[in-house]
Each structure stands twice: as structure tokens, then as C-alpha cells.
Amino acid sequence: MSQIFDAAEVRKHNDESSCWVILYGSVYDVTDFLPNHPGGRKIILRLAGQNATEEYDPVHPPGTLEEYLKPEAKLGTIDPDTLPKEEAPKEEKHLDNGPPPLDSLLNLDEIEQLGSKQISRKAWAYYYSGGDDLVSKRLNNEAYRSILLRPRIFIDCEQCNTETTIIGCKVGLPIYVSPAAMARLAHPTGEAGIAKACSRFGALQMISNNASMAPEQITSDAQPGQIFAWQLYAQIDRKKSEDMLARINKIPSIKFVVLTLDAPVPGKREEDERSKNVASGLPIISAVQSRSASKPTEGGGGGIGKSLFAGTSPNLTWKNTLPWLAQHTKLPLVLKGIQTHEDAYLASLHTPQVKGIILSNHGGRALDTAPPAIHTLLEIHKYCPSVFQNLDVLVDGGIKRGTDVVKALCLGAKGVGIGRAPLWGLAAGGVEGVERTFEILSEELKTAMRLLGASRVADLNMQHINARALERQIYDGPAGFEKVGMWVSSKL
Numbered sequence: 001m002s003q004i005f006d007a008a009e010v011r012k013h014n015d016e017s018s019c020w021v022i023l024y025g026s027v028y029d030v031t032d033f034l035p036n037h038p039g040g041r042k043i044i045l046r047l048a049g050q051n052a053t054e055e056y057d058p059v060h061p062p063g064t065l066e067e068y069l070k071p072e073a074k075l076g077t078i079d080p081d082t083l084p085k086e087e088a089p090k091e092e093k094h095l096d097n098g099p100p101p102l103d104s105l106l107n108l109d110e111i112e113q114l115g116s117k118q119i120s121r122k123a124w125a126y127y128y129s130g131g132d133d134l135v136s137k138r139l140n141n142e143a144y145r146s147i148l149l150r151p152r153i154f155i156d157c158e159q160c161n162t163e164t165t166i167i168g169c170k171v172g173l174p175i176y177v178s179p180a181a182m183a184r185l186a187h188p189t190g191e192a193g194i195a196k197a198c199s200r201f202g203a204l205q206m207i208s209n210n211a212s213m214a215p216e217q218i219t220s221d222a223q224p225g226q227i228f229a230w231q232l233y234a235q236i237d238r239k240k241s242e243d244m245l246a247r248i249n250k251i252p253s254i255k256f257v258v259l260t261l262d263a264p265v266p267g268k269r270e271e272d273e274r275s276k277n278v279a280s281g282l283p284i285i286s287a288v289q290s291r292s293a294s295k296p297t298e299g300g301g302g303g304i305g306k307s308l309f310a311g312t313s314p315n316l317t318w319k320n321t322l323p324w325l326a327q328h329t330k331l332p333l334v335l336k337g338i339q340t341h342e343d344a345y346l347a348s349l350h351t352p353q354v355k356g357i358i359l360s361n362h363g364g365r366a367l368d369t370a371p372p373a374i375h376t377l378l379e380i381h382k383y384c385p386s387v388f389q390n391l392d393v394l395v396d397g398g399i400k401r402g403t404d405v406v407k408a409l410c411l412g413a414k415g416v417g418i419g420r421a422p423l424w425g426l427a428a429g430g431v432e433g434v435e436r437t438f439e440i441l442s443e444e445l446k447t448a449m450r451l452l453g454a455s456r457v458a459d460l461n462m463q464h465i466n467a468r469a470l471e472r473q474i475y476d477g478p479a480g481f482e483k484v485g486m487w488v489s490s491k492l
Contacts, residue, residue, distance in 0.1 A: 003076030007051075007083050014049035016041065020075070022051040022083075023065065027075045033068065051083060058123075058184040061214045102429045102436045108400050108421050111437055115186065115427030123185040127423050129269035130364040136372070137364025140398025143372040146473075147407045148466040155453030160446045163202070164457040166415040167256050167332055167356050167392055169227045172202020174409055174457050175441055178363075178396045178419035179231035179258060179336075181210035186427035191218045194422050197434035199223040201442060204415070206258055209233045209244075215251060222253045229334070231258045234313045234321065245328045256355065257329055259321075262337025263366040264314040322350055334394070336360055339370055341379035341387075342480045348390040356392035356414070363397055363419050373397050375474055377411045378467060383479045388412045402444025406452065409460045411467070 005027050013020035019031045021044070034041040047055065099118065105111050116124050130137035164174045177194055184190035191211045195218050198205045206229040207215055219228055230248045235241045248254050325333060332355035338344050339361055347357045359373035373395035380387050387393065395408050396417030405416045418441070425437035449455070452464045 004079050005076055006079055010078065011049040014045075016045065019044060019048045021047055021049075022078050023053050023056055025053075025080065026077055028065070028069060029073050029075055030069065032070075033073070051078075058182070058188075058190075058212060061212060062217070063214065099428070102432055105428070105436060105440075107440060108424070108437065111421070111428050111433065111440075112424040114429075115424035115433070119186055119427045123182075123427075126182065126185065127180075127420055127427075130368070131366055132268055132270070132368035134364060135369045136361050136367070137398075140361070140364055140372045141400055141404075142398075143374045143470060143473075144398060144401075144404040144407055146467075146470040147374070148469075149403065149406070149448070149452060150464050150466055151451045152453035152464075157450035157453060157455060159455050160449050161456050162442065162445060162449075164414065166204055166227075166394070167229075167334060169204065169255050170202075170225070171204050171227060171415075173438070173442060173445070174413075174415045175399075175405055175438070175445070176204035176394075176415050176417050177206060177422050178360075178417035179206040179208040179229075179260070180363075180419040180423055181208040182212050183208075183423060183426055184212035186423050187430045187433075189426070189430055192221070193426055193431045194434050195219065195226075195228070196221065196431050197422070197425075197438060199226050200435055201438045202226075203438060204229065206231055206417070207254075209260070215248060215254070219251055219253045226253055228254045229256045229258050230254050231260055231336070233260055234316055236313045238313075238324070242328050245325075249329055249331065254331070256332040256334055257325070258334045258336050258358065259316075259325070260336045260362075261316065262339065262360055262362040264312065264316065269365055318346065318350070322353060326353055332356070334358060334392075337362065339376055340475075340480075341376065341383040344376070344380050344387050344391075344393070345384040345481065348384075348387045351390055354391065356394060357387075358394045358396060358417065359413075360396045360417075371475075374408060374411070374470065377408065377413060378471060378474045381411065381462075382474060384481075399441075402441050402446070403448045405441065405445050406448040406460060407465055407467075409457060410462055410465045412462075 007022075010020050010022060010027055013029070016034060017031070018029075019034060020027055020029050022028075030044055034044060037044055099114055105114065116128075162173050164171060166174070166176065177198060183194060187193055189196070191207060191213045195205055199222070202225070204227045207218055209231045210233075211218065215230060222228070228251075232241060232245070245257070248257065322333070333353050334356040335347050335354055336358040338347060338357045338359050344357055344359070347354050359376040361367065361370040361372065364370075377393070377395060380393065392414040393412055394415045394417060395413045396419060399405060399408075399416055399418050399421070408416045418437075421437050422434050425433035425435075427433065429436065449457075449460070452460070454460050454464065
């Protein structure tokens with residue numbers, strides 16, 4: 001029979017010599033796990049002897065406890081009558097008169113404002129934060145403001161079709177969900193809630209390697225024809241990534257793998273670090289990607305962002321990584337995090353294994369002052385336009401309006417990713433909040449297309465935009481192709 005513990009007894013085990021925590025009504029001895037914890041032992045010790053369920057639950061998929069702890073670590077159950085009856089709320093998160101109806105929200109900024117009020121300060125800091133001074137985060141959006149549209153007249157625009165293909169898959173919108181982590185910090189439905197909203201619009205969802213739900217859970221209710229992709233952070237312990245790929249290969253609705261390359265190490269996200277996200281709860285030790293063999297983060301602080309990167313491999317190369325992946329999945333590969341035309345061109349040399357690239361600076365969360373994706377898109381046009389014929393080029397970062405989507409499509413992007421926006425929608429209203437996010441962008445996209453005289457996504461091209469103001473900001477140095485036997489002179 002399982003032993004029943006008094007909360008007062010558990011509270012005595014609150015240091016490195018004996019560390020117990022309460023999770024889901026059970027008592028666990030995590031003393032032996034402390035030195036192997038990816039986020040550092042201090043993180044767990046801050047909750048030693050306490051009920052850690054509230055902190056643990058939103059950020060850990062099912063199976064995490066079973067994977068990381070030995071069966072004997074589960075000591076018994078807690079007597080619920082001995083737990084504090086009422087705990088003061090850790091953070092205020094109320095609205096004076098309740099949230100407004102979702103259909104009254106007219107743009108993504110209003111959804112973000114509402115979502116920010118619905119979640120904890122810690123969750124907000126993780127979603128909002130960017131690298132250093134947030135220069136790249138701001139530029140991601142501001143760069144689109146520098147591009148002007150060129151409407152055409154006397155063109156029949158009654159019909160407007162937003163369907164297209166991304167990596168050979170038919171989708172209802174050229175707007176996809178970027179792989180953003182920890183959706184259950186926003187709402188209990190998490191990534192599965194985002195998936196349900198995507199199904200209504202036929203939108204592609206890229207599932208984060210650090211999702212707060214298992215990929216099997218997220219895709220379990222997929223509608224016929226619904227498309228997913230899996231983001232991969234290659235681990236130092238390659239076996240962990242190989243095991244994950246073996247799982248992904250068995251999920252029919254996951255059509256390609258997105259290898260993230262724009263953050264081999266974590267950026268300095270000061271809002272996240274200041275909020276002491278990780279220090280106030282257990283770290284991310286996802287069952288989706290195991291990291292028990294990785295070196296724990298020094299100091300045990302730094303926010304959720306740094307904890308997520310524990311165990312991520314910083315030594316990926318063209319020569320070694322692509323052949324390794326080819327051994328473990330036959331799914332098409334998309335390389336995420338291209339930030340220069342040189343790397344876009346190098347990626348194009350690795351077809352047919354590499355089917356696409358995502359121009360991204362990690363949402364401005366990695367290297368601050370790195371260029372917005374729209375800059376890199378213009379660089380490719382300037383130095384190596386053949387990339388567009390060889391690969392699907394996708395972009396993400398800073399998308400706030402349907403006009404932003406149109407501008408990227410006019411410059412040759414096959415699809416445009418939104419990362420924070422679905423999370424804010426989820427925080428604002430669960431599945432319905434994400435649906436409202438897509439409704440706004442979809443209607444704005446159709447309006448912009450009609451006013452430009454484009455009835456199909458394929459009709460959008462560079463004649464519909466004036467990017468001259470932005471072109472002056474684009475890299476204007478050597479093309480950098482000498483080592484690969486190619487040279488394209490600037491034509492601007």
C-alpha cells in the first residue's frame with residue numbers, strides 16, 4: 001500500500017541532502033536527480049519540500065516523470081487535508097470587467113494586449129522577451145513598414161483564393177504556425193488547441209521541439225489533409241534526437257522536419273531572465289526531447305529560454321549533420337535560421353534532401369541586431385535568385401498584418417510564419433483566440449490581395465511592391481561565393 005505523507009513531513013526534506021517535491025498528489029524524492037538536472041540543482045531546490053504541481057504542469061508533456069525518475073523515487077501520496085487550503089496568488093492576472101469578446105478585437109496587437117493580461121508575468125516574459133536591446137525584434141516588424149504596396153485598378157477581384165503549397169503540401173493559407181515553445185503556459189489546451197484552430201483554416205503547424213505536449217497528443221485529432229512539421233534541435237547526445245526522429249517518422253500527418261540553426265546557443269533574453277521563470281519552478285525537462293545526459297546549466301538560472309537549450313548541440317556542420325539526418329529520416333528537410341544569402345545558396349546545393357529554408361533570426365531572441373528575414377529575402381534576390389527555383393523559401397518574424405504577409409509573398413516567399421501571435425491568441429481565448437488570430441490575418445490578406453489585383457497567391461510578385469527604401473539597408477559587400485565557384489555581381 002502506498003504511504004501517505006503529511007505536508008509538514010515533506011517540508012522537512014528541503015535541501016541537497018534530502019530533496020522531496022509534491023507533484024500531482026504524489027511525493028517524489030528527487031535528491032539523486034539534482035546533479036543531473038538540465039537546468040541546475042538550484043531550480044529544484046527552490047521548490048524543495050513544496051507542492052510543485054502548478055509550476056511543473058504547464059511546461060512538461062506526459063511521461064516526463066517516468067522517463068527521468070526511477071520508480072522508487074515515487075515515495076507515496078500526500079494527505080490533501082494537510083496542504084494549505086488557500087495560497088495567495090503568485091501574480092495578479094485579472095481584468096476589471098472581464099475580457100472583451102474576441103470578435104471585438106480587430107488586430108494582432110489587441111490580441112496580444114488581452115493575452116498579456118490573461119497570463120502570469122513569468123509566462124508573459126518568456127513569450128515577449130528578445131535578445132539584448134530587442135533591436136532585431138523591433139526591426140522584424142518595422143522593416144515591413146518600409147515596403148510600399150502598388151495597387152492596380154480595373155481588375156476583377158471578386159474571387160480571392162489563398163490556397164497554396166508549402167514543401168509540396170497543399171495548405172489553405174500561406175500563413176503557418178512557427179515552432180514556438182511552451183504553449184500550455186498560455187492555455188491548458190496548449191499546442192493541441194493551436195492544432196484545432198489550424199484545422200479550420202487548413203494552416204500548417206510546425207511543432208516545437210520544446211512543445212509542452214507530446215507530438216502524438218498534438219496530432220491525434222488532426223483532420224484529413226491537415227499538415228504538421230516537426231522542429232528539431234539536434235542534441236549533444238545524438239541518440240536522443242535519433243529516438244525522437246524514430247517517433248516522428250511514425251506520425252503520418254508530420255510531413256517534414258525543420259532543423260533549427262539560428263540558435264546553437266541561447267541569446268540573452270533579459271525579460272525572461274529578470275522574471276526568474278525557471279528559478280520559480282522546475283525547468284523544462286521535456287519527454288519530447290530527453291536531456292538527462294547533458295551537462296546541467298551552470299547556476300540554475302537564466303529563465304525558461306536558457307533552460308530549453310540545455311543539451312542542444314552547438315557543433316552542427318554542413319559536412320556532418322545532413323548525412324547523419326539522412327540516416328534517421330526520409331522526411332524532407334527544411335533548414336530554419338538562414339540569415340545571409342551565402343547560407344541560402346549553400347542550402348540550395350543540398351537538394352533534394354533539403355527542400356526548403358526558413359529565413360529567420362529566431363524572433364529576435366538570439367543574436368540582437370541580426371537582420372530581419374525580409375532583408376535576407378532581398379539579399380537572395382540581389383546575389384543568388386536561383387535559390388527561389390531550387391528551394392521553397394519561407395520567412396518568419398514580425399508579421400502583424402495581412403499586408404506584411406503579402407509583401408513577403410511578393411518578394412518570393414512561399415509561406416510566412418507567425419510564432420508569438422498564436423500564443424497570444426491562445427492566452428486571450430484558447431482555441432477561439434487562435435482562430436480569431438487567423439481570421440484577422442486571413443481577412444487582411446484577402447483584402448490586400450484584392451486591392452493589388454491578385455486573385456491567387458501565385459499572382460503576387462515584385463511589381464506589386466516598392467522596396468527601394470529597404471534596399472538601401474541591404475548588405476552590399478562581396479557576394480562571398482568564391483569558395484563555392486560562383487560569383488554574382490550586385491545589380492543595384
